[in-house]
Amino acid sequence: MDLLAKLEAIAQRHARMKALGGDAVGVVNEKMLSPTRALINGRETILAGTNNYMGITFDAECIAAGQKALAEYGTGTTGSRIANGSFALHKQLEAEFAAFLGRRHCIVFTTGYQANLGMMSGLAGPRDTIYLDADSHSSIYDGCTLSGAKLVRFRHNDAADLDKRLSRAEEDEGGKLVVLEGIYSMMGDRAPLADFIAVKKKHGFQLLVDEAHSFGVLGPHGRGLADEAGLEKEVDFVVGTFSKSVGAIGGFGAGDHPYFEYLRFAMRPYMFTASSSPASVATSIAAVRKLAAEPQRRKRLAENSARLFEGFRALGLELGCGEASPVVAVRCPDEPSTIAMWNALLRAGVYVNIALPPGTPNKLCLLRCSVSAAHSDADLDRIIELFGDVVAQGHGRKVANG
Amino acid sequence: MTDTVSQLCTLLEPFNTNGAALSAATDISTDLNIDSVTVMDFVMEVEDHFDIEIPLNVLSETRTVADLARVVEARTGKG
Numbered sequence: 001m002d003l004l005a006k007l008e009a010i011a012q013r014h015a016r017m018k019a020l021g022g023d024a025v026g027v028v029n030e031k032m033l034s035p036t037r038a039l040i041n042g043r044e045t046i047l048a049g050t051n052n053y054m055g056i057t058f059d060a061e062c063i064a065a066g067q068k069a070l071a072e073y074g075t076g077t078t079g080s081r082i083a084n085g086s087f088a089l090h091k092q093l094e095a096e097f098a099a100f101l102g103r104r105h106c107i108v109f110t111t112g113y114q115a116n117l118g119m120m121s122g123l124a125g126p127r128d129t130i131y132l133d134a135d136s137h138s139s140i141y142d143g144c145t146l147s148g149a150k151l152v153r154f155r156h157n158d159a160a161d162l163d164k165r166l167s168r169a170e171e172d173e174g175g176k177l178v179v180l181e182g183i184y185s186m187m188g189d190r191a192p193l194a195d196f197i198a199v200k201k202k203h204g205f206q207l208l209v210d211e212a213h214s215f216g217v218l219g220p221h222g223r224g225l226a227d228e229a230g231l232e233k234e235v236d237f238v239v240g241t242f243s244k245s246v247g248a249i250g251g252f253g254a255g256d257h258p259y260f261e262y263l264r265f266a267m268r269p270y271m272f273t274a275s276s277s278p279a280s281v282a283t284s285i286a287a288v289r290k291l292a293a294e295p296q297r298r299k300r301l302a303e304n305s306a307r308l309f310e311g312f313r314a315l316g317l318e319l320g321c322g323e324a325s326p327v328v329a330v331r332c333p334d335e336p337s338t339i340a341m342w343n344a345l346l347r348a349g350v351y352v353n354i355a356l357p358p359g360t361p362n363k364l365c366l367l368r369c370s371v372s373a374a375h376s377d378a379d380l381d382r383i384i385e386l387f388g389d390v391v392a393q394g395h396g397r398k399v400a401n402g
Numbered sequence: 403m404t405d406t407v408s409q410l411c412t413l414l415e416p417f418n419t420n421g422a423a424l425s426a427a428t429d430i431s432t433d434l435n436i437d438s439v440t441v442m443d444f445v446m447e448v449e450d451h452f453d454i455e456i457p458l459n460v461l462s463e464t465r466t467v468a469d470l471a472r473v474v475e476a477r478t479g480k481g
Contacts, residue, residue: 129457134446144458151458153442168455358437 020336021343024354034058035247035374040351048369048383049353053217053326054287054297055374056247062286069282077275082264089281097252100288101223101238105260108252109269110276112212112241115251117143118267119208119239120179122253124149127174131162131205133191135184135361140210146268149177156184156361159195166203176205182214182225186360186368187320188327190214193229200234208237216245216291217326222298245291248284250276301326301373304380308371311384315392320366328369329355330391338365344390350383367391406471413451414467417444426468445470452478 017024022041029038029047035055036047056062073087081090090108098106109115120143124130128149132140135156144151152169155161162178169176178200180191191209200207211224219227224240226232236257242250253263264270291297302324309324320329332338335356342354345367355366369383403411403426411424417440418424422433431441442458448470449456454477464470 134442152455153446153458155446165449165455168449168453170455358439361439362443363440 020339046350051244051370053245055372062283065286066279066283069278073278081275082271103254104256106254112251113139114269117269119253121146122263122267130177132179163199182211188325189321197234206236210239212241215240242284246287248280297373305371307380326371329366332365428467
């Protein structure tokens with residue numbers, strides 16, 4: 001039996017997608033022109049699917065910091081933090097993020113994916129139970145699997161459902177970890193944190209919030225959903241990524257627990273991988289300083305998110321959630337129509353993400369936009385206009401009905 | 403068909419968009435052609451119907467309706 005024979009269904013699905021036009025899961029940015037512009041298929045294209053929330057990737061100071069680190073520390077670290085040692089830059093990055101987050105401890109990872117893999121598997125073990133939101137990101141699911149803990153899934157954003165499942169639990173004397181996300185990556189909705197914290201007070205568990213899409217974005221200090229809700233003291237552990245509002249690559253876990261630092265010796269995705277490259281660490285340090293010093297970026301992002309959200313709502317589009325968010329998902333009728341509309345949008349000059357089952361909740365087909373503080377009003381109005389032409393005018397329905 | 407199997411088949415019906423014949427031998431994922439997320443959504447309905455906890459960990463060894471019925475009966479005390 002050929003090991004790869006099982007990929008045939010995927011190959012056929014990909015071929016069906018490509019037969020409808022471009023390759024929606026294989027886009028190449030031939031040249032990056034700015035945080036919000038690239039050349040795709042030789043055409044200048046507005047980028048509305050980059051998660052580049054702060055538009056910080058071409059910031060002159062961040063680039064200069066990266067170039068300096070490249071010259072001073074070299075191209076790579078060639079080893080892991082544990083086996084080969086840290087660079088001073090890694091320790092500085094952790095100290096700066098801990099200070100920004102108002103936490104005693106911060107551990108950085110090479111990618112955001114590894115941050116979740118590391119934190120889930122470091123915090124929970126085979127005797128413990130992890131309760132995870134049904135719509136959790138794959139990195140949370142994979143981290144849960146790696147932990148060996150008992151895994152119980154609760155209905156999305158439903159604190160009463162978590163309460164019920166905790167009440168149902170057999171008493172096994174293990175620890176309990178509940179995992180939420182600040183902003184859910186597909187639909188753009190936020191966890192109702194106060195409701196979950198009421199359940200925490202009733203049952204007593206430890207709470208981790210993944211602020212991947214909300215770090216730098218929400219809250220008076222830009223620390224995420226818990227900052228916005230004024231509930232940071234109730235959150236035991238925070239996870240985040242450097243690949244969105246920080247504009248680099250990497251991830252972090254943070255907390256105040258006195259044993260937190262010992263997680264470094266209990267997280268395989270931290271121990272057995274090369275540490276992040278000097279340039280990426282240095283640009284992350286420069287970026288977090290900017291997030292602290294320039295709250296106007298958050299304000300601009302909130303205004304831009306509201307502009308796109310209201311514009312889409314005025315077109316009568318069905319959206320992922322009922323509140324303005326930097327993630328704006330448009331619900332589409334089915335897979336062929338979604339692919340056709342994605343192609344039409346790209347040809348007209350805007351790149352968004354296509355999101356299809358099983359990567360989406362409830363088998364939804366989505367055209368997912370992410371808003372940037374670097375989008376101009378004209379960019380956003382053009383995106384709205386194109387969604388009006390392509391999506392609201394029934395282009396999708398026509399394709400779906402043949 | 404045992405009572406548990408018939409209840410599971412009833413719960414499975416909304417996920418059976420292909421109209422496959424449902425029985426103890428039905429492979430939940432491959433016979434119904436449903437993805438891993440949909441299987442987890444179905445199991446959530448099963449948990450609520452029987453008021454039991456079915457950790458995701460057991461799903462890797464649970465392929466058929468009969469497999470799932472054994473998990474349910476072990477946890478409702480009928481097994």
